[in-house]
Amino acid sequence: MKRFKITMAVVASAALLLSGCGGDPAGPRSDFDPNAPVTLDLAFWGNDTRAGFYQSAIAKFNEKYPNITVNSTFLAFPEFWEKRQIEAAGRDLPDVMQFDYAYLRQYSQNRLLLDLKPYLGKYIKTDGFTESTLGIGVVNGVTTALPVGTNAWAMFTNTALLGKSGGTPYAGGTSWDEYATWMGSVTKAGGGAVWGGTDPTGRIQNFEITLRANGKNLFDDAGAPQFTKAELTAFWSGGAQVRGAGATIPTKRLLEVAPKSGFGAGLTASELTWDNFGAGYAGDLGADASGLALAAPPVTKAGAKDLYLKPSMLHAIAANSEHPEAAALLVDFLVNSQEAGEVFGTNRGLPASSTHLAGVKLDPLSQKILDYETSIKDRLGQAPPVPVVGYGSIEEKFRQLGEELGLGTVTVEQAVDQFFSELDTILKK
Structure with missing residues (x-):
C-alpha cells in the first residue's frame, strides 16, 4: 500500500513535467551496424537479487553482441519513478526501461516512448507472442512497450x-x-x-x-x-x-x-x-x-x-534514445530469448513470450499458475484499454x-x- 501511495503522488506531480515533449525518431536506420561499438543505459526497479539476474542476462546478451555495452542501474519502485520523472522533464530517459502498466499511458501520450512497430519483426521477434499479448503495450494505436510477463x-x-x-x-x-x-x-x-x-x-x-x-x-x-x-x-x-x-x-x-x-x-x-x-x-x-x-x-x-491477461511488467525504449536499433535488440533478448528465461525464471512474472517461457524451469507454484492461465483460455478476452x-x-x-x-x-x-x-x-x- 505504501508503494501505491508514493507511486500515485509521483504520477500527479509529474503530469506537468511530462507534457509537451517532442516526437519519436522516424524509424530504424538502414545503415545500422550491430557490430559497431554502442553504449546503452538500462534501468529497472527491484533488489540485489533481480540486479544479479540482469547482470547475468547482460553477460549472455554480450556473447551475441560484444560491441553493445549495457550500463544497468536499479532502484526501489517509488524511487525508480521519481528519477524517471526528473529525466522525462529533461527528455533524458534511459535507452531501455523496465516499465509499469500504470505509467504506460502517461509516458506514451506525451511521446516519451519509442514507437516499436517499425522494429517489430526485424529487431524484435514477435512469433512468441499472441495477438492479445502484443496488444497489451498499445496506446492509442501505437506499440510503446512489450510485456515481459503476464498475470x-x-x-x-x-x-x-x-x-x-x-x-x-x-x-x-x-x-x-x-x-x-x-x-x-x-x-x-x-x-x-x-x-x-x-x-x-x-x-x-x-x-x-x-x-x-x-x-x-x-x-x-x-x-x-x-x-x-x-x-x-x-x-x-x-x-x-x-x-x-x-x-x-x-x-x-x-x-x-x-x-x-x-x-x-x-x-x-x-x-x-x-x-x-x-x-x-x-x-x-x-x-x-x-x-x-x-x-x-x-x-x-x-x-x-x-x-484478460495483464502485464506484470513491460520493457520500453525511450524516444530520446540515440541507439534505438541496439536498444531493440536488447529488448528482444530480454523478452524473447530462452537464455534470459533460464536466468530470470519467473522473477518478472510468468513469461509472456512462449520462446522466453521455453527457457524457464518452473517451480511447482509457477506451474500451477501456468496451468491456471491455460484453464481459463475460454474466458480470456481482449485486454481493456491501457x-x-x-x-x-x-x-x-x-x-x-x-x-x-x-x-x-x-x-x-x-x-x-x-x-x-x-x-x-x-x-x-
Whole structure:
C-alpha cells in the first residue's frame, strides 16, 4: 500500500513535467551496424537479487553482441519513478526501461516512448507472442512497450486450511451467489477461526469483471468511465448483503493483521487477486503454502469473456534514445530469448513470450499458475484499454471506500457519491 501511495503522488506531480515533449525518431536506420561499438543505459526497479539476474542476462546478451555495452542501474519502485520523472522533464530517459502498466499511458501520450512497430519483426521477434499479448503495450494505436510477463485475475484457495477447518474446496467459475454461499459454509465450519473469504466488493477488479461480462470496460479508449452510479450501487449493495450474512472476515479483523491480507495470515480460505501474488502468499503462509491452489473467479454471465491477461511488467525504449536499433535488440533478448528465461525464471512474472517461457524451469507454484492461465483460455478476452492516467489513485479510493463500507462508517449511497466525485477530480487533472 505504501508503494501505491508514493507511486500515485509521483504520477500527479509529474503530469506537468511530462507534457509537451517532442516526437519519436522516424524509424530504424538502414545503415545500422550491430557490430559497431554502442553504449546503452538500462534501468529497472527491484533488489540485489533481480540486479544479479540482469547482470547475468547482460553477460549472455554480450556473447551475441560484444560491441553493445549495457550500463544497468536499479532502484526501489517509488524511487525508480521519481528519477524517471526528473529525466522525462529533461527528455533524458534511459535507452531501455523496465516499465509499469500504470505509467504506460502517461509516458506514451506525451511521446516519451519509442514507437516499436517499425522494429517489430526485424529487431524484435514477435512469433512468441499472441495477438492479445502484443496488444497489451498499445496506446492509442501505437506499440510503446512489450510485456515481459503476464498475470490474470484468479481465485487463490488454501486447501490445507480447508482440510483443517472442515470446509469443502471451491469448484471455481460459479456464480457470485454460489461463491457467497460457499464462503458462508466455510465460515460456519471454521467456527470463528477461519472465514470463507474477504468481501469481494472491496476490489475494483471484481467490479471490472462484472462489467466485462456485460460487454463493458471500466474506461473506454478515450479514458471515459463506462459504468454508472446505478451499476456501482448495485455492486456495493451486494457486498453489504454478503457481509450481513457473516460469510466474510470482518474488516476490523483484517486491519489487525495488516499489512498481510486475511488469506496471507491464514484466516481466510480464499482470495481474489492477480495470480502472480502466489509467491507472496507462499512466503506469508510458510509451511501451509503447500495447500495453495488456483481456481477461476465467479462469473456474472455464462460464456463471458470477462478475464484478460495483464502485464506484470513491460520493457520500453525511450524516444530520446540515440541507439534505438541496439536498444531493440536488447529488448528482444530480454523478452524473447530462452537464455534470459533460464536466468530470470519467473522473477518478472510468468513469461509472456512462449520462446522466453521455453527457457524457464518452473517451480511447482509457477506451474500451477501456468496451468491456471491455460484453464481459463475460454474466458480470456481482449485486454481493456491501457489504464487512464491516475488509475492507481482510482483503484486506491475504491479500496478505501470498500474498507469504510466494511466498517460501517459510510452508506453505499455515500460511498458511490464520494467515488464519483474523486473520479471526476482525477480524470480532469
